[in-house]
Amino acid sequence: MALISSGIDVARVFELPGGFWKDGGAVSVPRMALVRWRSCWTDKFYQVYIDGQYAGATIDTEQRQMVIRAPFSNTVVRIEIFAVEPAEECTDFSSEVDGGNGRSGRVEISFLRQQNLPTGSAAKVYFDGGSGEIDYENPINDSPIRIWPAWQDKSGLGMSRFGLGDFGYDSAAAVGFGKGSFGRGQFGSDADTIEWISRPLERGVYKFAVKVIDAAGNESAVSETGEAVVTPASRPAVNVNVFLFDKQTNELVLNVS
Secondary structure, X not given: OOOEOXXXXXXXXXXXXXXXXXXXXXXXXXXXXXXXXXXXXXXXXXXXXXXXXXXXXXXXXOOOEEEEEOOOOOOOOOEEEEEEOHHHOOOOOHHHOOOHHHHOOOOEEEEEEOOXXXXXXXXXXXXXXXXXXXXXXXXXXXXOEEOOOOHHHOOOOOOOOOXXXXXXXXXXOOOOOOOOOOOOOEOOOEOEEEEEEOOOOOOEEEOEEEXXXXXXXXXXXXXXXXXXXXXXXXXXXXXXXXXXXXXXXXXXXXXXX
């Protein structure tokens, strides 16, 4: 992994005001904030990610702050700072960063797309809604997950029109040898991993199950998951302002409306 998280500390985020009133009140600039940090590195550049998404990079090794745009109004976000080598300053490593609060309250289910699954088949996901009993009458995915959308997909190295595709592939959409989940499928095809992410769920304990249904309507045996504990990120406070500050006791009182 090219991202370096060690050696970076004392990170702070400040909302940027668009101006000040005579009484000292500030006019906020929506979605704009200043991120500052401290680092022990002297030869690295820095990248900032918001909920796992690339937000920007520094322009030299001395820079320790950056202005970013983020949905601060009613959404909790996670801001992360990483050091990178100068040659990788503008490389987007979002695929290597956890989405964080962007997936708050969501459950991810993954399974292998094997060659023994028929063309035209689809997967359906079910869950118990927190009751402990899975409802197999009403799948929770909006539309069936197509396993092999086209016959050309089900073709790996040496299993289709050999030499007519990229190295490791025979057909353009196939998962060829060494290109998928290596060693987890049949020779020449490996296996592909299908991932499904649920809608945001309330706090609780849930169980899920997956069935594969072929084009004729035949259903596979059920594959059930273990219990998944969902703990969504806390909701942010909104409309917070300073009600009172007592200099004698050093006590700050906030007002939340």
